[in-house]
Amino acid sequence: MEESGVAEDMFESLEEFHIVLSELVGDESMDKVRGEYEKLIHALKKSRENEKRLMSKCRELNAEVVSTSTKVAAALKLSQDDETTITSLKRELDKAWKMVDAAHGKESKDKETIRTLKEEVSNLMQTAEQQTNISLDQEQSDLLKINEELTVERDELLTTVEALRGN
Known part of the structure; x- marks a missing residue:
């Protein structure tokens, strides 16, 4: 920004160049100097315009860099x-x-436990069935013994009745 202020001061001094140029217009011996002087003024104006354009472009690029860095x-x-x-x-x-x-x-593990429990239930069912069968067999055997004993007792009683009748 300081450079811009200095450049502005320099550009305002161009007015002085115009005054000098207007003084040279009247003198023919200074035509060559005046022509060179006009070229210098024109080059200086063009340089100043380019500088302004480049400074503007630099500010735009700087703003873009800041924006991009934020992104x-x-x-x-x-x-x-x-x-x-x-x-x-x-x-x-x-x-x-x-x-x-x-x-x-x-x-x-749960499936294995279920399988084991099913086997255990099956074994218990078989055991219960076997015990029931054994129990039935035992009961039947007991009934057969009682039947035999009663048959023997009946036979003895019949023999006794016959013996008593025969007497």
Whole structure:
């Protein structure tokens, strides 16, 4: 900005050049100097216009650089946030897989327990059936003994009745 102020002061001094130029117009011996002087003034004006245009362009580019750097900083922040999110999600996924594996292990144990209990129930049913059969066989055997004993007793009583009648 200081350079711009200095340049403005220099450009305002061009008015002095115009005064000198107007003084040279009247003198023919100074025509060659006047022509060179006009060329210098024209070159100075053109240089000043180019400088203004370039300074404006520099300000635009500087603003664009600031804007772009802000966008880059925001993008980097988003990228870091995304990385954090990705890492967090990976941890959660690993946790979920461990839980799934644990559930599969528990399910396998539960299936084995169910299979074992079914076998145990089947064995108990067979044992109960065998005991029932044994119990029925025992009862039948006891009844047959009682029947035999009663038959023997009846035969003895018949023999006694016959003996008493025959007397």
